[in-house]
Amino acid sequence: MTLQNNIFSGLFVGQNLLSLKEVDSTNNFLKNLLTNSKPVPEGTVIMAETQFAGRGQQNNKWHAEPGKNLTFSILLKPTFLSVTEQFDLTRAVSLGVYDTLCPILGSALKIKWPNDIYYGDKKLGGMLIENILQGNQIKSAIIGIGLNINQDVFPDEASNATSVKQILHKDYDLRLILAEICNNVEAYYLSLKAGKINDVRNAYLNRLYWFNEQKRFKAGDDVFEGIITGVKDNGLLVVQQNDNENTYNLKEIEFLNNIKP
Ligand code: BTN
Numbered sequence: 001m002t003l004q005n006n007i008f009s010g011l012f013v014g015q016n017l018l019s020l021k022e023v024d025s026t027n028n029f030l031k032n033l034l035t036n037s038k039p040v041p042e043g044t045v046i047m048a049e050t051q052f053a054g055r056g057q058q059n060n061k062w063h064a065e066p067g068k069n070l071t072f073s074i075l076l077k078p079t080f081l082s083v084t085e086q087f088d089l090t091r092a093v094s095l096g097v098y099d100t101l102c103p104i105l106g107s108a109l110k111i112k113w114p115n116d117i118y119y120g121d122k123k124l125g126g127m128l129i130e131n132i133l134q135g136n137q138i139k140s141a142i143i144g145i146g147l148n149i150n151q152d153v154f155p156d157e158a159s160n161a162t163s164v165k166q167i168l169h170k171d172y173d174l175r176l177i178l179a180e181i182c183n184n185v186e187a188y189y190l191s192l193k194a195g196k197i198n199d200v201r202n203a204y205l206n207r208l209y210w211f212n213e214q215k216r217f218k219a220g221d222d223v224f225e226g227i228i229t230g231v232k233d234n235g236l237l238v239v240q241q242n243d244n245e246n247t248y249n250l251k252e253i254e255f256l257n258n259i260k261p
Helices: 026-036 083-108 164-168 174-193 197-206
Strands: 017-023 045-051 070-076 109-112 116-119 122-134 137-147 214-219 222-231 237-241 244-248
Touching (some): 017 026, 026 045, 026 070, 026 137, 083 109, 083 116, 083 122, 083 137, 083 174, 083 197, 137 174, 174 197, 197 222
Antiparallel strands (some): 045 070, 237 244
16 A cells, blocks of 8 residues: 555545544444534544444444554445445445455455455454434434454454454554545445446445355354355345255344354
8 A cells, every 4th residue: 555645535534534533333333423513524533543342233333452553434425325235235245345345355355245344264354334214214324344454463252353463463543444444335336326236236245244155154043054145135145055045134144154064
């Protein structure tokens, strides 16, 4: 990555950047900003050095060592997407993050359905996208992204976490990575806006963790071997088991570790 005068080279994502020392959660901060003040420009980014109540998916907490990682939220206003197309935004953002890290980390990097960033079998980051709907449209989307960049060690309870530092043994400039993510997210977002939804859907599938591989899953009490064969337009995961294809939402299926020989 080269250092430019304005490293945010896109049109709008990251042009209005607010950097906070400490906040509960950048998603909460952005949500409050939307309700409390004058219009917030699309593409506004709130980043924080420390989040003391960072939130993850499924009511989990998001922990990150202060100052060493990226924790930020982007405001988008995808009014051109209907509620049924919400998952296309998830795809676009995941791809923007993926394309930023892939030149550094290579092809062991994958997007784990629905929107985790994985390196090998370890989690490098994730996102929490909170949409504000108006009728059938997405009025605003608060896109919270947490990525482990320069953290050296993780607590035992986060045994599945990794960071760019753990993988490459060097520190990276958080702002440069943030700027590149903003540029790439904007590019995919504009593709969606231009109607290139199929390109975005195909790109997502091409980078998907465990795609077309025989793996072990758990659904309810049922542990089974299956193959991820696709992701429905609305984001449901499609897993083939024997001759049947079933669809799952996030709460319905768990990825188990690799099949033991
Ligand atoms: C997950 O994988 O569970 C999603 C993690 C999302 C964490 C980010 S950090 C910035 C933003 N603010 C939050 O409180 N959460 C998201």
